[in-house]
Amino acid sequence: MAAVERCGKPRDIRVSIQVSFFHERARMNRHAYSLAIGTAASARSRHDAAAAALLELDAMLGAGGVLDKVIGAGGGFEVGTHYPPGEVHDPRTEAQYYYHAHVDIPTDAPAKPPSRGPDHGHFHVFLGAGGMPLGVAPLVLPEMALAPPLAGPSSLARLATERARRERGPVSHLIAITLDAAGQPIALFTTNRWVTGETWYRAPDVVRMLDAFAFTAELSEEPVNRWLSALLVFYRNEIEQLIHARDEAVMDWRRRRRGRVHVFDDRRLEVTSSLPIDLRRDLGRWAARAAR
Numbered sequence: 001m002a003a004v005e006r007c008g009k010p011r012d013i014r015v016s017i018q019v020s021f022f023h024e025r026a027r028m029n030r031h032a033y034s035l036a037i038g039t040a041a042s043a044r045s046r047h048d049a050a051a052a053a054l055l056e057l058d059a060m061l062g063a064g065g066v067l068d069k070v071i072g073a074g075g076g077f078e079v080g081t082h083y084p085p086g087e088v089h090d091p092r093t094e095a096q097y098y099y100h101a102h103v104d105i106p107t108d109a110p111a112k113p114p115s116r117g118p119d120h121g122h123f124h125v126f127l128g129a130g131g132m133p134l135g136v137a138p139l140v141l142p143e144m145a146l147a148p149p150l151a152g153p154s155s156l157a158r159l160a161t162e163r164a165r166r167e168r169g170p171v172s173h174l175i176a177i178t179l180d181a182a183g184q185p186i187a188l189f190t191t192n193r194w195v196t197g198e199t200w201y202r203a204p205d206v207v208r209m210l211d212a213f214a215f216t217a218e219l220s221e222e223p224v225n226r227w228l229s230a231l232l233v234f235y236r237n238e239i240e241q242l243i244h245a246r247d248e249a250v251m252d253w254r255r256r257r258r259g260r261v262h263v264f265d266d267r268r269l270e271v272t273s274s275l276p277i278d279l280r281r282d283l284g285r286w287a288a289r290a291a292r
Helices: 017-029 043-061 065-071 203-212 223-234 236-256 279-291
Strands: 083-089 095-101 121-128 171-179 185-191 271-276
Touching: 043 065, 043 223, 043 236, 043 279, 065 083, 065 095, 065 171, 065 223, 095 223, 121 223, 171 203, 171 223, 171 236, 185 236, 203 236, 223 236, 236 271
Parallel strands: none
Antiparallel strands: 083 095, 095 121, 121 171, 171 185, 185 271
């Protein structure tokens, strides 16, 4: 597996009552819902269950992978639009995500695109405060750790990176997953706070949130939901490394520019850590080990 790349060299805070409210709701819901993957007895068995699920889904989804499911077969979509429409949000577990694309696929594109290709777009995966484990809290720094509320048209709208405007409370960005034109994942990465408008939590807290990313029964069998849930388990170790590298990059950036920049809103620091992946290769290696 390629080494994690740490990107970049690398208003007073007021933690709102709203955050405390959502964390209290998490206390009441935290044991209620889980996927079969999440209930496995050990990290190894969870990894194996995730790999098996991903192999099954890869065969089921076909050439277009999850991309066809998210934006629709045929490839017609608009840059700057979040897919699926309205995004995906489980109101009970607070698992949520959207996909957005950075390039247009021509309508006359081949029905079966190349197996590997350039960055087509990516998923942003979040957990809302109502689904977070007990004990997590937004980071407190002299800068604001809480994202400011959106008011009026966003200057980031053309970049298609900001969260949809809604009143669902604080969220933490867990990971982003880059897809190629064939719908295959080719990279994992993390971002600075301004990219998604998240509330910033320390890396150890975000790592704890990974176990809480799950969907209730009525949503858990939807193919994209299953695929994302399994991918986060399969690449759990790599995602943890990326999250810790994110904090290192941000804090290093802040130290180097102390007093001269609000690190969480600095547009020069966008991607904070990244890792190329090849899911089919990694699943093949897993299958070979499992067959021994």
